[in-house]
Amino acid sequence: MARGPALALALYLAARKARGRARAEKLLRQEMKAGREDASRGAERLGASDLARPEGPLVWLHVGSEAEALGVPELIDRLREERDDLGVLITTARHGPDELLVARLPRDVVLQSAPYGVGPGAEWFVAHWRPDVAIWADNHLEPSLIEAAHGAGVPMFLIDARVPDRPGWRWLPGLRRALLARFSHVLAGDTRSAEGLRALGVPADRIEALGFLQEGGAPLPCSQAERDTLAELLAARPVWLAAGATPGEVPMIVAAHQQAMRRAHRLLLLLVPDPLESGAELAKDLEAGGWVVGLRSQEDEPEPELEIFVADLPDELGLWYRLSPVSLMGGTLLGASGFGVRNPYEAAALGSAVLFGPHLGLWRESYTRLREAGAARAVTDTESLARAVEHLLAPDHVAEMAAAAWEVTTSGAEATDRVVTLVLDALDARGL
Structure with a gap:
């Protein structure tokens, strides 16, 4: 029995x-x-x-x-x-x-x-x-x-x-x-x-x-030689990235960048548009608005005088995540059609602190886990995005988030x- x-x-x-x-x-x-x-x-x-x-x-x-x-x-x-x-x-x-x-x-x-x-x-x-x-x-x-x-x-x-x-x-x-x-x-x-x-x-x-x-997949690849060259150009300049920014989000991101530049006038925004094909038109519109802009597809480099660098070539996100200590995940501020919201582990796995809006698509649980671990920070609008970027201009603050991101993605x-x-x-x- x-x-x-x-x-x-x-x-x-x-x-x-x-x-x-x-x-x-x-x-x-x-x-x-x-x-x-x-x-x-x-x-x-x-x-x-x-x-x-x-x-x-x-x-x-x-x-x-x-x-x-x-x-x-x-x-x-x-x-x-x-x-x-x-x-x-x-x-x-x-x-x-x-x-x-x-x-x-x-x-x-x-x-x-x-x-x-x-x-x-x-x-x-x-x-x-x-x-x-x-x-x-x-x-x-x-x-x-x-x-x-x-x-x-x-x-x-x-x-x-x-x-x-x-x-x-x-x-x-x-x-x-x-x-x-x-x-x-x-x-x-x-x-x-x-x-x-x-x-x-x-x-x-x-x-x-x-x-x-x-969680997440293998880190996105990049050319190490290209990474080293761009890192030398950027030197100690403060940088942040908007990865896959949708057309509706661009004005919010640019306004937040303008506000953050009051604290760090040499701050550079790396802007990866979604769709990438909109890069040339976007650069033209930004220049018309008084910004000093570079365009990746025109073989521009992020020279010291640039304020916004439009990175519109395919398959380069791995490069930009490695170069930027702070990444806003596009599609999360206003929402993206289909499955357009990006996986936050793309940025976190490469040591970039993650900023995200309220629209999380398929990756809701992933964003939540990173936030709870101290590796990501939620924003809701232009003002909160600008404050988050300003906060992470402090090396100790961004290093703490990047370390938390590394811990979550490798543990x-x-x-x-x-x-x-x-x-x-x-x-x-x-x-x-």
Whole structure:
């Protein structure tokens, strides 16, 4: 007979299974009526899918919500650098109105809603997809889904882990302990979480405190020779960058630059317009307004007399982020059409302090995380933008933000690398 934690898990699963598919279908109808489920994807909540399993080895990543899956695209890129034959399936337990994750993923990644924990959906899901490795990145441990994967012999890793909290489980105190035992290895988000997980029975040799997955992608490239030449031209001159500024934002940015120049008259604005093709016309308009302007596409250089340098050549943002200690992310002040708001980790990964407005598009969670870490600062209008630029003219202020940006963008590299190693070792052990 099952005892202790195993008994708690068996009792819980028995109760959930007894409710059967009818209960799952009723739950789905309730959620769709409340507007919390997409009717076109409802079958996924019952463990069904019209999609075929990808050929070859399949890695399954389960996340709590799309907004929480900030490190998943980077992990997928790293996995495929090592094994380009890997198929990837991602399930989300909860989702909001914005499809944040799908826009960042390779097109061949399969994104599904996780099946409900009642009825046979979890078992159907595992039988259909037949994952070879499972990576669980959700602090809510769903017993039915975890047990179905374990029963199918799928090696599972718990990452970004904290102590799981499910108040409804208090009547079965061994449930968390039993579920944690199903994971071959656990990567805790911090030392405190690791201690709590060990107290719940995770053996010391199966847990590591390595932080959360790395966010953002590889730093944008640039020509080192070009960077060195421009850095010499700029010398000790104060510089700030507006990256991907939309036409409606340009007057606000220029007005903020004019105000900030009262404190630092040698301040240079590097202005990367969106679209880039508008650069020549923009430079003409700025000159008509009395500004001393240079234009990159005309082979101008940021000479000492320039006040605004319009950088309108493609594929050079990596260069400008490296040269500017402060970057305003274009599209965030007034909003950008489509997916035009830029990823803030582009700037943060290259040591540039990030300024951003209220319109964050697909990158809302990324901007929030950088702000909470002290690596980014929110602005709302011309006045607050000018004040932020003036504040960051002080070397100690901008250095503090740049250091925080570096810490956020690099702290997860070790965790990401470790997950890649665990997955590859698991596949090797299965002969895949």
